[in-house]
Amino acid sequence: MKNPLDSTALDAAVENVHRAGVPGLFAEVRHGDQVWRGAAGIADTATGRPVDPAMRHRVGSVTKTFTAAAVLRQAERGRIELDAPVGRYLPALVPGERGKAITVRMLLNHTSGLAEYLPYAYPSLKALPALSGTGPESLDEHRFTRWDPKELIAMGVGAPAASSPGGAPGLYSNTNYLLLAELLARVSGTTAEESITRDVIEAAGLEDTAFPAGPEIDGPHSRLYEAWFGTIDPPRDYSVFDMSWTGPSASLISTVADLNRFFARLLAGKIVTPSSLDQMRRTNPVVSQEGKVIEYGLGLHPTEAPGQDTFWGHGGTVWGGGTLAMTRADGARQIAVAVNLQRWNGLDASGRPQPHPIDAALEALCRVAMYG
Incomplete structure (x- = not known):
């Protein structure tokens, strides 16, 4: 078996x-029929309660893959044309x-060239790459x-637009994915959350994945500690937070097991059709929130090391929480990891x-998990 699971190495990497x-x-x-689950550290710095691999977690922008899949499902039904202008559906x-020039695919x-709304909603937070003068006041407000x-x-x-449409x-x-949520509501006759739940979450057989009903995380979970680049010391717990600031762009709650289950079924062509999946994996260069140029498809992005297999998935962050879920192109190897500091x-x-040493330690964990 190619690169079988090494539980000792994975335990050490976590x-x-x-420790970092x-x-x-x-x-x-x-890896195939092999499954390793592991955890290290504490879920609550006040009580010392340990983390557990079965905990629920805010998965941030991993939500975008679910939302994109729901849009593709509607496209398969003929209710959405991916290359139609968004102004056809959401002219207001x-x-x-711009409504004529920006297509659903560009979202x-x-x-699309549309700017990120976050610095306007949270004015004390500055956009990368330079964060001089940044502060967490908007998070508390x-x-x-x-x-x-x-x-x-x-x-x-x-x-101001970041670029011309299609640039x-x-x-x-x-902003793109909040518009897609409005599009889903427009064509499905229900809320985007209900559309995604029916067409994606339930279709994948996920039992521990849902949009939040309120500011708290239902079920066993960790506290989420936000440091905001050293301006919050010690890091502050933001596990209780109204997630309407991001909605179907990044608000899902899930487990690492459910995320692996979802991506396995998605990449096997069991959520969207193989033709739709091919479109999801057609990439364009995109500047990430960290200021790096990455390849990005329709709610999916690839990760690969030189000479190694390609993995597909998504990462995500919320205030205090981070998640990464990646699945090898053939579906045989998967990793989903959640951290309670950001x-x-x-x-x-x-x-x-x-x-920071955490960066190198996480990179090493992903390398061991993905490539053995």
Whole structure:
């Protein structure tokens, strides 16, 4: 068997991430019929309660893959044309010439040119690459704010465009996926959350994955500690937070086991058709939120090391929580990992994030999990 699971190496790699500074993390790695689950550290710094691989977790932008799959399901039914202008469906939200120029596909692959709304909704947070003067005040101010998604969309649509529609590279923007949520509601006659639940979550047989009903995480879970680049010391618990600020762009709650189950079925062509899956894996260059140029498809992006197999999946962050779920192209090897600390990097004099031992430890864990 190629690269079978090495439980000793995986146990050590998870422990090394904890020792590098993450309070707690948990993961599931699959290779064929072999399954390894592991955890290290604590879920609550006040009580010392340990983390457990079965815990539920806010998975952030991994939600985008679910939303994209739901859009593809509607396209398969003929209710959405991927290359149709978004103004055909949502003329009030993307009016005028941009509504005619931006297509549904451009929203899915982040080549619409629409700006990210987050710095406008959370003005104390600055956008990368330079974060001089940044601060966490907006996080506390908006912990229980119930956002209207149309208000957030208007911030992104009204901001200076990052590029012309279809330009390269694109810009990773949550504005795109809030618009896709409105599109799903428009064509399905129900909410985007209900559409995604019916067409994707239930179709994949996921029992521990759902959109939040309120600001708290239902079921056993970890606290989520946000450091915001050293401006919150010690890191503050933001596990209780109204997730309407991101909605079907990044608000799902799931488990590492459910994420592996979802991506296995998606890449096997059991959620969307093989033809739709091929479209999801057609990539374009996109500038990520970290300022790096990555290849991005329709809610999926690839990861590969030189001379190694390609993995497909998505990563995600929320305030205090991070997630990565990747599945090898043939579906035989998978990793899903969750951490309960975010933005641990300090800033240099120019306001740019500096390397941290956690970065290297996480990279080593992913390397062992993906390639053996």
